[in-house]
Amino acid sequence: MPSSISNSEFENQYQTLDSGSELKVRGKTFLAGLLMFVVVTGLYSYLTRFAPINDRALALIQQLPNVASAYPEHKKVMVFGTSMVQAGFEPYQFDTYFEQRDMDVVSYNYGVGNLNPEFQQYLTAHIRREMQAADASLDLVLLEFNPFQTTKAREVIGAYTRDQNEAELRTVRELWETTLEDPDRGIRLFNIRYLRNGLSAELLTSALFLLNAGLPEVNDAYREASLNRSEMASAFFESAPMARNFFGAVWHEDLRGGRIDKRVLPDEALDALQLWADSFRNETLMEFDLQRRVVQGDILELDFADHLVKAFINMVRDLDAVSDNMEVILLPRNTDWVDYTPEVQARLDALMQRITDETGVAVRNFQTHPEIGPEMFVDTTHLSFANGIDTFTRVLAESYEPVLR
C-alpha cells in the first residue's frame, strides 16, 4: 500500500531538483526538438516553394491601392467574379470600345478561379477597405454570380481550402483578431501563411489524393482526345513570347487583370491560339469536364448552400458600398452541355430574386444571350480565349454603355 507523503515530509519545498545531468538531458531534448522543427518546416518550405497558391488573388489585392488612385479622370469599371470572368472579360477591349466613342473608361478584370463566395468575401472586403481608405469609388461594378460555385457540393470541396484561403487572403490584422478570439485557429492560420508557403496540410492532401475523387476515370478516349494539346500550347507560346500573362497570375498594368492583348500577337500565334482553343472542344473532353463539374459543383441540379449564398450577399454589400452603380451578372452558359430543368431554373430565379430583395442590387442574366453560342466556349463553362472573350466583352460594353455615359 502506498504511503502517505505530506508536504511536511519534504525538507525544503524550494530545493533545487535538477542535477547537472538532468539539465543536460533536458537541453538535449530541447535542441533535438528544435532541430526537428527546423528540418521539417524547412524541407516542407523548400519543397512547396513554387506552390501556386492564390497567386492571382494576391496580385489583385496588391494592386488595389493602384486601382483606387490611378486614372482619376476615367470612369472605373470592375468586373469581379470567378475563373469565368477571368476567362471571359478582356479589359483592354472593353476600354477600347469606349475610347472609340470618346469616353474615358478604364476597366479591371477581378476574376479569380477556385474561390467560392466564402473566400471571395475576403477579396471584396479588401476592395471595400482599400477604396474607403483612399476615399475613392468605382463607377461601375459587375459582380458575377456563379451558380455552381454556390452549391453544397462546392461547399464540401471548400472545406479543404478554407484554412489556406483564410490564411492567405485575410489581412494580418484580421488574423490577429482571429487569434485573440480563437488562439488555436489563429496560430494555425499564421502557421499556414508563414511556415507553409500558404499551403495547408489538408489542401496538399486533397490535391494529391482527392482531386479525382468521384470523377470518371481517365480512359484511352480521353488520352487520345488530349493528344497534341501540349504541343499546340507550346506552339502558341513559342510564337507569342509576350503572352506571359496568359494564366493571369502576374499583374500587368496594360492588361489590368486581363489575359492577353491580341493586338500584339503575330498571325501565327493567333492561329496557334485558335487551334489550341478548338482542341478543347471535343465530345470526350466536354463530357469529362461536365462530369467533373457535376461532381465538384453540382452544375446541373444546383442544390444551393445557404452559407455560400449569404456569403455572396455580403460580397454584394461590400462592393455596393464602394461603387456608384452595381449589378450582379450571370455569365453566358454553354447551353449545349449545361441545360437546366424548369425546377432548377425556378430555383435559380428565386435565388436571384432573393439577392435583389436583400441588397437592392439588380441582377442581369447573360446565361442565354443570343450573341453567345456554344461554339464560343472552351469547355462546358468558360468562354473561349480565341473568340468567346471578345464577343462577351463587347456585349458587356454595349449593355453598360448607357450606365457609363
Added chain:
Amino acid sequence: MLFNTPLFFLFFTCFFTLYSFVFLKRYPRLLLILVGSLIFYAGWNFRFIPLLVFSGVIDYFVALGIQNAVNQKRKKLYLAVSIATNLGILAIFKYSDFAMQSVVDLVSLFGYEMNWTVLNYVLPVGISFYTFQSMSYTIDVYRGEMQARKGLLTFISALAFFPQLVAGPILRARHILPQLELMPSPTWLGAKHGALLFTIGLFKKTLADLLAANVSYAYDGAGVSMLEAWTGVLAFAAQIYGDFSGYTDMAIGTGMILGFKIPLNFRLPYFATSPVDFWRRWHISLSSWLRDYLYISLGGNRNNHRYRNIMITMLLGGLWHGAAWTFVVWGFFHGLIIVATHYLAALKPIIKFSRSEFIGARLLKWAMTFYLVLIGWVFFRAQDFGDATSMLMSMHGLTDFAGASQAGLAFGLTVLALAVMHVFDWVILKFSSGIEKRVWLFWPLIFIFQFVCFMFGAPSDAFIYFQF
C-alpha cells in the same frame, strides 16, 4: 488545445523551456504545471476551469475527511459527498437533456405530452475523465488502499496535469501523485521513447483524420453498397482507434518527455481473441476503472450475480461514452457478448476451443471477436437506430445500393491504414528500446513520420473522444 495543432507546439515549447530551465525547484514547478494545465484547458474554454477546480477541491477535502473520520458511517457520508458531487456534475452537464428527453419520449408513448426546454449545456471537455479520476482517489482512500495526501496544489495539479486532462488515460491518484511529489528526472532514453510515442501517436491521428471521409460517406450518405458499408465500418474502427490511441500515445509521450510515466491505455485491441480480451486491451484505464470501482463494488465474481454485474458495468460504460441510447445499446451489446463468452467458455464442448493456442483456432477466435467489435461500432457511430439498422443491412448484403467506381480502392486503403496502425503499434510494443538505441534508425524514423504528419491532414482534426 489539441496535441496535433501548432498552438500546442507553441504552448509545449514555452512550457518545456520554463519547466526545464527556469523553474528548477519543486514548488514553482508544481505551480507551473497547474497554471500551464489550466492554460491548456482554457485553450478550449476557460469558463469551465472553476468546475474542474471545484471537483478537485471537494475530493481533496473529502479524502482528508474520510481519513480523519471517527467511524465508518462518517466515512460513508464523506464518500457519498464525493460521488454525489462528481456524478452530479456529470448528470447536469452531460446527461440532463438526455434523461429528460427520454422521459418526454417515454411519456409520449402513452399519449401524454410533456414540455421540456432543452438546456443545451456545453459539455465541458474532459469532464468524464477528470471526474472519474478524482472520484477514484476518494474511493481508494475510503477503501484504505491509499492515504489522503496533504497538499492541495499537488492534488489539483495532478487532476489538471495537461497531458492526460482532456481525454485520459484516466490516471489513478496513486499513480500520479507520487510522481508530482518527487518530480522525476527524465532520462535521455525516456525522452526519446516519449518522442517516438508522440510521433507515432501523431501519425495514427493523421491517418484517422484522413479516414474520416470514408466514414462519413458510409454513415451520412443516402445508402451504400455492401463493400462501401464494410469500408465505412472498418474505416470507423480504424478512425476511432487511430484517434483515441493516437491521442493517448501523444499524452504518454508528452509525459515521458517531461519525465512522467503515464500507463499504457491500448494494447493492440483489434488483435483480441475474445470480447473479454478486447476490454483488456481497449481503453485500459477506463475498463480497469469500471472493473475496480463499479464491477467489484457490485460484487464482481463473488456473488451469484456475475452476469448481472457485467451487464450493469457495460451498460454504464456505454453511457459514459455519450448521452444517447445508441451508446447504451453499444454498452449493452458488449455486456451481452462478454456474458456469452463467459457462458460459452464454461461449456464442456467449447472449453477446448476457447483455450486452444492452435493458429487456426486463434484466427477463428480473432475473426469472430473482430466481427463482433465492428458490429458494436455500428451502434457507436450511427446517429440513430435507423442508421445503424440500415448500415447493418448493407454490411450483410440485404440492400441493393450500387457502389461508386472507386469503392474497391477506398476499401483497400482503409484496410491498409488499419494494418499500418497496428504494425507500428506492434513494432513499438516489441522493439521500441531497440529502435531508440540505434541513432541511425531512430532519428530518420522520427523525421519521416513528423514530416508526413506536417504535410498531410484533413479539414477536421478534432478528437472524437473529446465529446465524451
